[in-house]
Amino acid sequence: MVNISINENIKEIERKINEACKRTNRSREDINLIAVTKTISVDIISEAIELGMTDIGENKVQEITAKYDALNDYDLTWHMIGHLQSNKVKYIIDKVDLIHSLDRKSLAKELNKRAKKIDRVINALVQVNIAEEESKFGLKKEDVMDFLKMLEGYPYIKVKGLMVMAPYAEESENVRYVFRDAKALFEKIKKKELSNVEMKYLSMGMTNDFEIAIEEGANLIRVGTGIFGKRKYKEE
Ligand SMILES: *Cc1c(COP(=O)(O)O)cnc(C)c1O
Numbered sequence: 001m002v003n004i005s006i007n008e009n010i011k012e013i014e015r016k017i018n019e020a021c022k023r024t025n026r027s028r029e030d031i032n033l034i035a036v037t038k039t040i041s042v043d044i045i046s047e048a049i050e051l052g053m054t055d056i057g058e059n060k061v062q063e064i065t066a067k068y069d070a071l072n073d074y075d076l077t078w079h080m081i082g083h084l085q086s087n088k089v090k091y092i093i094d095k096v097d098l099i100h101s102l103d104r105k106s107l108a109k110e111l112n113k114r115a116k117k118i119d120r121v122i123n124a125l126v127q128v129n130i131a132e133e134e135s136k137f138g139l140k141k142e143d144v145m146d147f148l149k150m151l152e153g154y155p156y157i158k159v160k161g162l163m164v165m166a167p168y169a170e171e172s173e174n175v176r177y178v179f180r181d182a183k184a185l186f187e188k189i190k191k192k193e194l195s196n197v198e199m200k201y202l203s204m205g206m207t208n209d210f211e212i213a214i215e216e217g218a219n220l221i222r223v224g225t226g227i228f229g230k231r232k233y234k235e236e
Helices: 004-023 042-050 061-068 086-092 105-117 141-151 172-192 210-215
Strands: 032-036 055-058 077-080 098-102 122-128 157-164 197-203 220-223
Touching (some): 061 077, 061 086, 098 105, 122 141, 141 157, 157 172, 210 220
Parallel strands (some): 032 220, 122 157
16 A cells, blocks of 8 residues: 655655755765655555655664664665764664764774674765854864874774764755755865765765755755654653
């Protein structure tokens, strides 16, 4: 059974992605859409997968471990997009394909240790706090280069790009500078040709701002509400 509203929602997202690509002469194939499934049940996620979603984004380790086995029949790419505590790395190291939230040395150390243990190189994006918001995780722009150099000491981590979250804005046009800054940093790092770094993915843009993010160079966008509707959080 196809869930009508998810079907309609995905079509609408696709339309907007295509429009943003057209405006900036980009190709739709350059853009990877991650369905952000936090708080969404396995049944509903399955429907989105049947409608073509291949990339799943979660921000909590518990939700990944709870849903991973149930969705094992599908060929999925799993993204850890939220803040990652070092002591929980061991639960997801063999499950996720890309970690978007590498933001500190202690986490790098643990990722490297756990990846080595299962003899698998883990792909990660360095999270950058472009707007330097107190409430958000991520490195300051000016600290990213040193951080990447430090990561050369952790051979089981391959850096695949950057992840950025824009500040909340009533008018999404106001965060365009954040995406533009991120893209400039992305290109600057790319030129350095560091051995442990392949600048492939620029993860930015959510339901409210993904069109602007695409216009400014995002190639991984993370969309939850736009696909599944407003999230209902259970009372703790
Ligand atoms: C929840 C979340 C998203 C998706 O947000 P929506 O506004 O629902 O599209 C994207 N990225 C991160 C890191 C998130 O936690």
